[in-house]
Amino acid sequence: MDKSDSLTILLVDDDLDVLGAIARFLRTHDIGVVVAESAHTALQRLQEQHIDAIVTDLRMPKSNGLQFAVSARETRPLIPIVFFSGYAQVPDVVAAMKLGAVEFLEKPIDPDELLKVINRVRISHHGTLTTQRLAFDGLDQGYPLKMRVLAYEKYLIESSLLQHGGHISSVLESLQVNRRTLNDKMSKLGIKRDALIADTVAGNSKPAD
């Protein structure tokens, strides 16, 4: 299946067996995979082509995963990063999560679990959402408070819409907001319900998480 909305992830691990196995698995599930066996290579790939998310081993021979993540964030400030590791210590995990990791998996990796995580990324960073996240989160300086708050509000509403499959009444209940207010906000913030729900029909529209 060729899907225009499929994700491309950057998979980083020094163990080529693991790299190959996971890459194969993900590709059979319509996820584009770019592999790299070192942090150095990974950073190159990150600059060469479009990557939607990073899945990386925490422990690698030369540069460790955290260091790599920091470098990666310099290029792509808010790219979602998923770590995995076989012998993670608590401080490592804490550091990774503080960096804003979306998930931290243990080796050996359960492919289905990884797939679930990636699908979650697919949803929360979908299309217009990604732009919004950048708007309110990445550019720490230079944007007025009001604009950033509005961008966040837009992001929250779009997320809720996606999570409820475009079902407005559910969103109203979830966000506990007046129906008229929500409509006005969506109009003002340029949120198109139709566009959002059309986006998700191809993949999983329900994050059963």
Place this chain on the structure above:
Amino acid sequence: MDKSDSLTILLVDDDLDVLGAIARFLRTHDIGVVVAESAHTALQRLQEQHIDAIVTDLRMPKSNGLQFAVSARETRPLIPIVFFSGYAQVPDVVAAMKLGAVEFLEKPIDPDELLKVINRVRISHHGTLTTQRLAFDGLDQGYPLKMRVLAYEKYLIESSLLQHGGHISSVLESLQVNRRTLNDKMSKLGIKRDALIADTVAGNSKPAD
């Protein structure tokens, strides 16, 4: 400014020896400590009195620390929470950090380290901005849109204040907001400039509600 105990933390652990020892240590460092030996008691304390931050064991006989944290957040959505545990598994740590934990310490607790963490909390969630952000959109859905947006706005203002060392005029420029508006927001959101700029020295506690 009141020079007495400016910060009150809620310390939760089923091990009474640990509870007593840490409480004593913290009290000698001018930190108010309310102790609870169970999640149930802790939730009561949380409603009875003003608590600035929670320090809790992850593993407790009856209810686990995560469950407790979720309940605590229902009462105090953005209260800083520090976890500690002796036998933490990776998924536990990940879950705790996703909940927006400020820090995750390992048992046995190094008192000085805990003190350092608490002092970071004292200047209002300093440091791990990413973690803080996760606390917003990683937090369970179920909080009204308005509350979440306000929480984010509060976070933005506090961050900017910290970043500019409490210089209001710099914050005004950075956030491009009217001075009168910023003052009003700070007042409404319970942001105390004095408390934020008081560096490692004790400042005012903030009755953040």
Place this chain on the structure above:
DNA sequence: CTGAAATAGGCAATAAATTGCCGACACCAG
């Protein structure tokens, strides 16, 4: 086809936020 349910938008009353202007207070250098 018909009617119920879900969604969207117009309009107007009400509530809240924004902002300029004024004065007050603290602090510091001269």
Place this chain on the structure above:
DNA sequence: CTGGTGTCGGCAATTTATTGCCTATTTCAG
């Protein structure tokens, strides 16, 4: 002490947001 700077809050005019009421449109089951 005095004047300058930075901060804070009261007040009121203006703007914006919220929300209830009403109607239109679409969708879908019967």
